Amino acid sequence: MQTSFSPEQLADPDNASSEKIIRTCVHCGFCTATCPTYLLLGDELDSPRGRIYLMKEMLEKGGPPSPRTVEHVDRCLSCLSCMTTCPSGVNYMHLVDHARAYIEAHHVRPWPERLLRNLLAGLLPDRAGFRAALRLAQATRPLHGLLPGRLKGMAAMAPARLPGRDVAEAPRVFPAEGQRRMRVALLAGCVQPVLAPEINGAAIRLLNRLGAEVVVFAGSGCCGALPHHLGKADQARALASANIAAWRGELDDLDAIVVTASGCGTSVKDYGFLFREDAELAADAAQVSALARDVSEVLAMLEPPGGPAPMGLTVAYHSACSLQHGQGVSEAPKALLRAAGFTVVEPREAHICCGSAGTYNLLQPELAGALRDRKVANLSATRPDVIASGNIGCLTQIAGGTEIPVVHTVELLDWAMGGPRPAALSSR
Missing domain, CATH: 3.40.50 (Rossmann fold)
Incomplete structure (x- = not known):
């Protein structure tokens, strides 16, 4: 893809990196086949290729981005399925991360949107603040219906009770x-x-x-x-x-x-x-x-000993996008589960995002909900006893749409080697 950044723009390291990424794209469109938002919406601008055009235009032009550009970049999950598919090695992750930082610096969002984003950025990285917010949500549950817009959906996602402290919270x-x-x-x-x-x-x-x-x-x-x-x-x-x-x-x-x-x-x-x-x-x-x-x-490096899995369970493995696409790790979790004696099954469309994507399910609830329902349907079709994944966002997202127990992969592996039964399986 041709670019027209000025020498002054390319003096900025982020622009220089993005320009190289954009020039790597050859317009082939392979990415459209694996992009969740394109799958749902069928809009070229909601595909990686379309977004690359928009981000290129935004960065080259400078100044405030257009509302259209902001809308389509916001709809991107950063699932990075496009990077797994791309034959040209386009580093879409670094490009969209730069675009988001540019939008944050040059675009003024409506105040409710700013409030929500600042709230998420302030609370979620702070364990104490996040825990306090969840307790407040629990205490005010009868009032959740009075909350405006997406705040209502956020409050509804608060668990009925908070578990104990994590043993790893203190040094x-x-x-x-x-x-x-x-x-x-x-x-x-x-x-x-x-x-x-x-x-x-x-x-x-x-x-x-x-x-x-x-x-x-x-x-x-x-x-x-x-x-x-x-x-x-x-x-x-x-x-x-x-x-x-x-x-x-x-x-x-x-x-x-x-x-x-x-x-x-x-x-x-x-x-x-x-x-x-x-x-x-x-x-x-x-x-x-x-x-x-x-x-x-x-x-996998430590090579846990194999053996029969507790109860001989069938595990539907959901490969988190950040693991399979972001890190290129896809076989190790499944191999570990099989070695521990579990029967591992994989759903159709295993490469498609569940819709969690960090804060995406809070910022884009309709699209996230559609992706969750699609993912849950594919997982349920494998008729598993339990669903396993390696990311807390995916676990929370999928659990919100199914009665099938959802647990982290390491919980099952720990149980198979003598650890406690995962709490989600307590009724089975």
Whole structure:
């Protein structure tokens, strides 16, 4: 694709990166076949190819973006299925991330939209604030019907009760059982420890059992992905730099940085790019990215022993977009489940997003709901006993549309190796 950026525009590193990405696109349209929004809407401008045209025009022209451009970029899930499909290697992720930051800096949204986005960016990365907001939502449940617009939908998504604290919320060392084979840092995260603390607990038990010492370092927390995808670049960088600072003194003594939410893993693996122009943090950020691993990747390295799965369950595996498209990890979780004795089945359209996509289900509820229903129908058609995935957003999204138990992959693996039965399976 031809571009016409000025030399002054290309002096900006983000413009220079985006210009190279745009020029890589050859208009082939393969991406349209796997784009969830194009699948639903059939609009070329809601396909990656169409959005690339819009983002190119916006960045070249400068100034405030058109409402049309904002609308179609906002509809993008950042599922990155287009990157898996693209034969030309177009890094759509970096391009759309830049476009979102540009829109945030140059476009004035209506005040209710600004309020909602600022609320999400402020609450979700802050465990204490998010927990307090959920408690408030629980206490005011009879009043939810009076809330305006999407705030009503957000309040309705609050769980009926909050689980206990995540064992990984405070700095701590979890020693390996027997001979230590590996030393890893664990990213505790932000939303997941509040909604599902059992996930990190299962991961820690499993890693310890397999000989990995797990360390939660003071200062590590939200990976920055949530504000990053809202276009709030400075906030995202601040959260990412806090994690780098928490780990930087220990990087040479770590075998991996383990992430149990694949959306966060995609973000941490991109720290090297995010800080590529930062003289102080570039080297450490690149080392963090090189060490970052999804928990399934680390478990595959440790080779858990096989055996019969509890109850001989059939597991429908939902491959989170951030894992299969963002990180290129698709086989390890399924192989681990099979080795543990579970029967693993995959749904039709396994490459299509469930509609969670960070805050997408809160900002684009109608499209997200349609994608959830489509995903649930495909998963249910496999007639599973349980649905497993590796991302808290997907687990929450899918669970909202089905009575089939939905659990994290590591919960099943931990159970198969002697850990507690996942709470979602307690009635089975």
